[in-house]
Each structure stands twice: as C-alpha cells, then as structure tokens.
Amino acid sequence: MELFRISSLFALFLILDVTSALYFHIAEGERKCFIEEIPDDTTVIVNYKVELYDPRSGGFMPSTPGIGMHVEVRDPNDKILMSRVYSSEGMISFTSVTPGEHVICMYSNSTSWFSGSQLRVHLDIQVGEHAVDYANVAHKDKLTELQLRIRQLLDQVHQITKEQSYQRHREERFRQTSESTNQRVLWWSLLQTGVLVGIGYWQMRHLKSFFEAKKLV
Amino acid sequence: MFFSPFIITILLSLVNGILSKSVELTFELPDSAVECFYQEIEKNTSAALEYQVITGGQYDVDVKIEGPNKQIIYQQQKMQYDSHQFTAQITGIYKVCFSNEFSTFSHKLVYMELNVGPEKPLPGIGDHATVLTQLETSAEEIHSALNRIIDHQTHHRLREAQGRKRAEDLNERVFWWSMCETLAIVCVAFAQVMVLKNFFSDRPTLYNKM
DSSP states (O other), X not given: OHHHHHHHHHHHHHHHOOTTSOEEEEETTOOEEEEEEEOSSOEEEEEXXXXXXXXXXXXXXXXXXXXXXXXXXXXXXXXXXXXXXXXXXXXXXXXXXXXEEEEEEEEEOOOTTTTTOEEEEEEEEEEGGGGOOHHHHHHHHTOOHHHHHHHHHHHHHHXXXXXXXXXXXXXXXXXXXXXXXXXXXXXXXHXXXXXXXXXXXHHHHHHHHHHHHHTOO | OTHHHHHHXXXXXXXXXXXXXXXXXXXXXXXXXXXXXXXXXXXXXXXXEEEEEEESTTSOEEEEEEOTTSOEEXXXXXXXXXXXXEEOSSSEEEEEEEEOTTOSSOOEEEEEEEEESSOOOOTTTTTSOSOOOHHHHHHHHHHHHHHHHHHHHHHXXXXXXXXXXXXXXXXXXXXXXXXXXXXXXXXXXHHHHHHHHHHHSSSOOHHHHO
C-alpha cells in the first residue's frame, strides 16, 4: 500500500515535469495571455515553471522560491474563472462551463527586487483528451491494455462530438453575423434612397423659392 | 511483484523526457512585435510545426525556426498558414519565432502547434513482445484515424474562426461606412444649395469670380 502511494506520487511527478516543455521569455511584470477556444465541459490543464535570470552566472536559476506567478483565467463572457497567485511552479486545471474563447493570462507578482529582470517560463497546456493521464487511469481502475486503449478511443470520440456540437453553435453565430450584415446593407440602402429623394426635393423647393424671390425666373 | 508499478513509473518518468511533447498555443501578436518559443529537441527526433494566423491585418506572419547553432531550418515571410516537419540534427534548444515586425498597426492572433517526437504510447502497450491481436491492431488504427480527425477538426475550427472574425469585422465596417456616407450626403446637399445661392447673389464672392 505504501509503495502504491509512492508510485502514485511518481505518477504525479510525471505530469508535473515541465522542464522539458516549451518555454519563452518574459520581462518581470509583463503580462502574457494565451487563448484556448474550447467546447463546454472540457478540462484544461496548465503546467508551468518559472525561472529567474541570474545575472551573476548568466544562466537561469532552476528554482526561485521568492517569485510567484499570477494566473488568471477568463471565460468567453469575460468573467473571471480563477485569479490567484501561485508559486514559481505549479499546475492549474479548470473545466469549461460555457463554450468559447478562454483566456489564460500569466504575470509575475512584481517586487522591486526583481523588477526589470528576465523570466523564463516553461509552459504546457493540454486540452480535453490530451489532458487525461492514462498511466493514472490504468492504475486507479485496474484496466488491461486493451481496456485502456478503448477508454482512450472513447475519450477521443467524446471530444470530437463535443467539438462538433460546439462547431454548430459557432456556425450559428457566424450565420447571425452575416444575416445582420445583410439586413443592415438592405435597410441602409433603402434609407439612403429615402434621404436622397428627400434632399433632392428640398433642394428644388428651396432653390425655386430663392430664384422667385430674386426675380430670376 | 509490489515493485512493478513503482518501477514502471520510474521508467516512464525517465522516458518522459525523450518521448513526445505536443503543445498547442494561441497567442496574441501585437504590432511590430516578435514572439519566440524555445524547445529542447533530442538528436534524430522529428518535430513538426504547424501555424495559422486567425485574425489581424492581411492574415500573415513571418516565421523562422532556428537550430542550436544558429542555423536556419525554416524561414517564411508573410505566410497565412503552413506546416513544416524537420528532424533535429543535434540535441539542443530550437527556437521558433513569429514576427509581426513588418506591420505597424495590425494586431494579430496566431495559432501554433509544435509536436516533438512520436506519440507517447499508452502505459503497458508495446511492452510485451507478442504479436498484436486483430482487435488490438484495429484499436490502434482507430486511434490514429481519430487523431487525424481531431487534427482536421482543429484546422476547420481555425478556418471557421477566421471567417467568423472577418464577418464580424465586415459587419462593423458596413455600419460605420453607412453612417459616414449618410452624413456626407447631407453635408454635400447643403453645400450645393449654398454654392448655387452664392452664384446668383449680388455681392461678389469667391464663387462668382470663378
């Protein structure tokens, strides 16, 4: 039992290991946002690790306990799903409620000590089926290889179905926009004709009375 | 016997560094900015980059992939979307840069996907030396087919986003243009009358000297 606990801890390490992931540089206090367009009921896992540039060695410190990362997740209606300060390394996961563009923003909590320095951020974002850790699932549910494979296939199919229903939703929005443009163009052209006729009539009347007053006609 | 899951996880954490990494990111690219991403790739590992500009300007971006010894692996200018596959010649940090330097006012949204190495196999699968059963083979096939479907769906989703964003843009533009046009017609109408009246008025003005 004890050993099983240790091994599950290792499994946690497996997903927490982000040092080999993609990284980028940001300046201290700089805000960096990523957009995930996802259907509803989809899990997103964000793994990150921050390293501070060390001017003495010219490299990056592997771990900086003093530095924290502010992570903010906004849903498509611009409502904040989560906004918290995390440590220099962490894992955040959230499940979407409304489909659409979710914005994940990260910025370091700026302290005067570190200001102006460079930060290296390792980042890994996994969405939907990719976010599932099958090693864990196999351990927990005691699945055979084939069962595990079928589980993965099921997850994939679910993801495709969700994505497709979201696709329909977006297509509807797209169509509404196009129809609105169509309507606007139609009404505007009618209105414009009205304005032209009205103005032409007014011009004639006005000029006619003017010429009559000047005794030119 | 108790040790087996323990050993498997250790082995898995060891191979985790070598095996597949796939990351999808959609990020904002402000005007005249460069965005770089770095990824360590082992020697002889194949990597694939896919990108697409979702919105902004002419939907184009400059893309560059640079190897560890500064050699340029891939370079394209003003591309809307593309994918490039390469095999790492040496182990090291590879740099992928997206540049919007040529554009001074258009803010862009770029999607990119970087796949490194083959897909990470499911735990346990591939460990035994026996021949795969028919069921296993077809499961494998379905898996890769579904992966392809997801990829196509992503591409489709991005295209749809592009179209939708453009339609929203057009809607907005039509609205403002019609506003301006109406205003212009009214102004011109008044100006015409004023000018005509000036032609026939007794006082000499700029217009009847012309």
